[in-house]
Amino acid sequence: MAAVLLVAGTPAPSGGGDTGQRVDIGGGRSLYLHCSGSGSPTVVLLSGLHEASDPWSLTDTAPPVPKAPAVFPGVAAFTRVCTYDRPGTIRYTQPPTLSTRSTPVRGTRALPAMVQDLDRLLTAARVPGPYLLVGHSFGGMLALRYA
Numbered sequence: 001m002a003a004v005l006l007v008a009g010t011p012a013p014s015g016g017g018d019t020g021q022r023v024d025i026g027g028g029r030s031l032y033l034h035c036s037g038s039g040s041p042t043v044v045l046l047s048g049l050h051e052a053s054d055p056w057s058l059t060d061t062a063p064p065v066p067k068a069p070a071v072f073p074g075v076a077a078f079t080r081v082c083t084y085d086r087p088g089t090i091r092y093t094q095p096p097t098l099s100t101r102s103t104p105v106r107g108t109r110a111l112p113a114m115v116q117d118l119d120r121l122l123t124a125a126r127v128p129g130p131y132l133l134v135g136h137s138f139g140g141m142l143a144l145r146y147a
Contacts, residue, residue: 018076022101025120032085032101033125037076041130044122045072045083046139052091052099053083055136082127086114115145 018036025031034053035042045056056072075081087105090096098104122131135143 021125023121023125025117025124029103029105031087031103031117031121032099033082033121033127034072034084035080035082035125035127036072037078037080039079040128041132042080042082042128043075043132043134044118044127045075045081046118046133046135046142047083047086047089048137048139050088050090051136052085052089052101054092056083058092080128082122082125084118084121086117111141111145114142118142118146 018034020032020034022030023033032053045053047053047055057070059067059070061067069077072081072083085091085099085102087099087102087109089099089102091099091101121127122129133143133146135141
């Protein structure tokens, strides 16, 4: 399942460039956010259920599909793009590991709580809208709920 939705957001100042940072979303928690490029709308990439933000920057292709660019740098070439690590997601390191870039959360999380995290993240980081939400698999449900 994939979803692509355009959502109005509050315009805010934003520099171009490539930034990866932990953003305080309140309650003693922070989420890892990676943004690059400039322009509007801001494309927000939402990963699948167990995936951190890494797959958006990877290419694992076979001919005739080109090896580059991956989605994240490809989109950054023409507009602002952001992705983030939800708590409890897996990074594609060798060997794969749980992401430690976002504050862990105990137990099972409900969809509304995950969407609230996304809203808090975009607000706290002052990511400018409007947003074009692109969700892969489970990320599509997050995109639909956020919209």
